[in-house]
Amino acid sequence: MSPSNKETVLTLFLALTMVVNVVSTRFFVEKSSVTVLNSWEMKAKHDAAIANFGIPSHGGFMIGSAVYAGQGAYGCDPLNETFKPKSPYPTILIIDRGVCNYALKIWNGQQAGAAAVLLADDIVEPLIAMDSPEESQHEDPDLIEKIKIPSALILHSFGGSLKKALNKGEEIVLKIDWSETIPNPDERVEYELWANTNDECGVHCNEQMSFIKNFKGTAQILEKGGHALFTPHYISWFCPQELRRSRQCKSQCINQGRYCAPDPELDYEDGYNGKDVVYENLRQLCVHKVAKEKNSSWVWWDYVTDFNIRCSMKEKKYSKECAQTVVESLGLSLEKIKKCIGDTDADVENEVLKAEQAFQLGQEKRGVVTIFPTLIINNSQYRGKLERTSVLKAICSGYKEGTEPLICLSTDIETDECLVANGGCWQDKISNITACKDTFRGRVCECPVVNGVQYKGDGYTSCKPYGPARCSMNEGGCWSETRNGLTFSACLNSETSGCRCPLGFHGDGLKCEDIDECKEKSACQCDDCKCKNNWGGYECKCSNNSLYMKEQDTCIERISRSRSRWFFIIVVMTAIAGISLSSYIFYKYHIQAYMDSEIVSVMSQYIPLDSQNLHQDSNQIGNCNLL
Template sequence: MSLSKKVAVLAMILALTIVVVNGVSARFFVEKRSLTVLNSWKMGGKHDAAIANFGLPSYGGFVIGSVVYAGQDAYGCDSFNEAFNRKSPYPKILLIDRGVCDFALKIWNGQKSGAAAVLLADNIVESLIAMDSSPQDEDPDFIDKINIPSALILHSLGDNLKKTLKRGEEVILKIDWSESIPNPDERVEYELWANTNDACGLHCDKQIDFIKTFKGTAQILEKGGYTLFRPHYIAWFCPKDLLLSKQCKTQCINQGRYCAPDPKQESEDGYNGRDVVYENLRQLCVHRVAKEKNNSWIWWDYVTDFNIRCSMKEKKYSKECAETVVGSLGLSLEKIERCIGDPDADVENEVLKAEQAFQLGQENRGVVTMFPSLIINNAQYRGKLERTAVLKAICSGFKERTEPSICLNTEIETNECLEANGGCWQEKISNITACKDTYRGRVCECPVVNGVQYKGDGYTSCKPYGPARCSMNDGGCWSETRKGLTFSACLNLETSGCRCPLGFRGDGLKCEDIDECKEKSACQCDDCKCKNIWGGYECKCSNSSLYMKEEDTCIEKISGTRSRWLFTVVVLIAIASISLGAYTFYKYHLQSYMDSEIQSILSQYIPLDSHNINQGDK
């Protein structure tokens, strides 16, 4: 293939990728007749608006406010220096012209100015499109701070609003999205168009975060029969003329019938589109197999666990890792493999063929153009993929007064841990588990027990960590007791790890006794006899010698006769010493007593000098 043809092939593949993922050419969903001017017949009755794909739309509700124009050349690209003078008691609906900078930045600056909602007036005459953020330029934290509704309006409506305001007239506008989500009955049907690629930037990160946080809510709704959920994955086919190209081979399965873009648009580096479409198919089959068992909500657990355990960013995105997750959730790997089929076969895949049909639109629904996309009761959801906002939109899809209690109470638990421990790690002896029920659904996190922190992935392993870890099942290390004697591979002086004690060998999880006698590592002195015991050894010397363990040697014992004579001599010497000491003490004490008595008698007859002196003084 010539270089020019290769370039043309790559350009075509990339063009297909851009159309599918970013929605360059497709029809958008517009909220018909959702804007009403309440105080002016001249402005007409109701007008269309295209809700932004960020912020928090007022699904199931409405906003009434006074329109304030930011002014010509005030595009909202910078913070407004002064608050808008608003004499009306109504909330402020800020009108900003389109152009110069990104949609999200305009809405953010409008929100900071105190606006309750923002309308962007189109700067050209065209059909309405949905405003989306620019992930390559924007900080995701900045976009997440937008919590007001916003929409794009037609150029003609924007001009009429500006002219009316210029004449000094007040415009009271109602933004009504209470019927944006159809609500025909007591059950809501919704679907999520996703992708298993977790390395595509902001959109992938938001999708993963949403699935994690919405999982518990989704499972409660589905278990109660309130909703019917179905996952979808974007896929397209490779043109027949390009089937032999390197791009189609690396991005497609089943001979070019089903394709996905390379995570980094580099077919020669890292994961490719074929890996992505294969995992997309697996997740569709997980949902199908789980649905056959009447527990289709397991899909949320699988996707959440797969994103944690098999991350593409951590280079764990593989078939083997996926199968481990399938096994931990108790799903039939054989049925899932049958559903997936042979990705190299030149045949249609029933599951992916249906996905392509859904993607192209059905009945009154247009082509799926945004990724990720949420569709509720056949209407495309707009706004932030955030738990509370999405739940509110779903709740607005129930027939009036048939909403389940979860629509009124968001602080709930799922009780998933009651069944098979939620697929998380569990120490059955002490009944310690990593499964925790939260309003987000069950999470597998290593626990803290009696002040001891467990560490691990929460799915297959958790081990105690820290100085007190040995008090908890010997820190997960080897331990054994025989005949009242216990040895353990857990050392309290160490905060982690296991090490076999002296006399044993192994990895600390399993330790075996060392036969010091057989290995000749002890009791090597002449005339020594070695006997191995559990955790050590015994050494005895022949010829009644004594064994000295520190020196590994035998010394001769002192004979019995010699010992008796030595004992007698020692006793006699001790008696003689005691007698001599007693005699010396007696003699000294007697002499002192006699001297004292003689001096007392003489003092009665012979006056002492000191005595006379004392008498004279008196």
């Protein structure tokens, strides 16, 4: 084999080493679940592979109306149609896989108004992770940074079922659930970042360093408070035994070909080489180990940030001497770090890097680390944009409910999704009541409790007040109207739900119209009656000045006022005369009795009589007087 062929074989080997590891170890694709909410045929949960870019709602979910971009609309070019929501739900756009890279499809879907994109696989195969493309695959280097919506890959069979139903004109409501992507077993989150110290590897290196700089303060708050345990890791490869003495292995590996990294500039003759990268990777692992022994593991974030600024490979300052200056400036023991690094030229295993390679091959629940950089939270691979806010939300979703630290509850990470189109939730614009509730896990459409009144409904299309006091809240959502000082409502406080038009109106309670009782001939049916319809009622009048009796629906003759007046006077005068006569008779009888008793008293003084005669005589006298 010629030297040039050997170099080609070695280069390919180093590039494909991880692929070999993947084949020998099970690879886990991080998944979300997709459920069709309004179809019994497809209602079971379906797996979807989460993209490694965009912003999935870790710990939350999204409900949306599915829309198919159309046959042949692969999303590689700007979509002609703008997919604005045709229902209360946001739009989940389905695009066929193929022709161009994933990110370009998602970007065009986002530009067309989609809230999320599902890529339907074009072949029958297991789910695979949707990774971000290399810079060379698209002319816009900032494409990944522009993608703000979540996306996932679905199986060919499931995609076919969805497209078939949508082509028939059926409405499909989907629920994409990310709540199980990151487990939340306790009050502490364990997370790790698989990185590399090479800052000349293009978009991936830029993404990694930007994240470390922006997330440093947040990470240190979590660690200092004991809320999180962070561990850095570094990817490495190895040379086969028969090639360890080759020039390529010697320039890209340490410890006699056991731990290797690709040449940063892919130029084995000039500039930095893979060996320099592996050595710095090892140093940063030792920085974390030594700092952890001092109970200040968060110093790793300071070292990596400072090293990238002060010892940049782009500025030709990437060296051991520069690194040592950073170590000393942070107050770490240089001797302990050197001891941790060991002899990188010796033909022996390095205990630190040996453990890293073993851990890199994966665990039963996590799988092999193949994507750089990779963030793992609670032993689950994070999928989505590697930026501060998205990662913090994902970490916060890893806490057991109700145990989140204050940094998770601050407005610093809340984007308030309710501000845009009310988050797709129900809203009463008249009373400014909404079912949208924004949390760090994402917005939730949940019917609220207002002034002690519970609203009930799905939170997306409807919420109605329930209970005895419901009429105090916008008339319980029922019809109400006021005219000429009169107010009628279809809400009854005696009923806990429902609307019913009041007497004199008809309708469904949400809209009530006046009943014309006169036109319907349901009132004023007597012969002499004349009917006049009023709003909410009616009025009956009788001819010939008669009086209308509503209960009997009849007219009776009125008594004239003059006859009534004379009758009243006669009755009063008769009563007065009767009372006067009775008083006169009573008075005369009382005077006569008094005079008789006085006469008897006088006579008894001058003419003594025995009691019997006197009694007889008095009777006689009384009788004479009566005569």
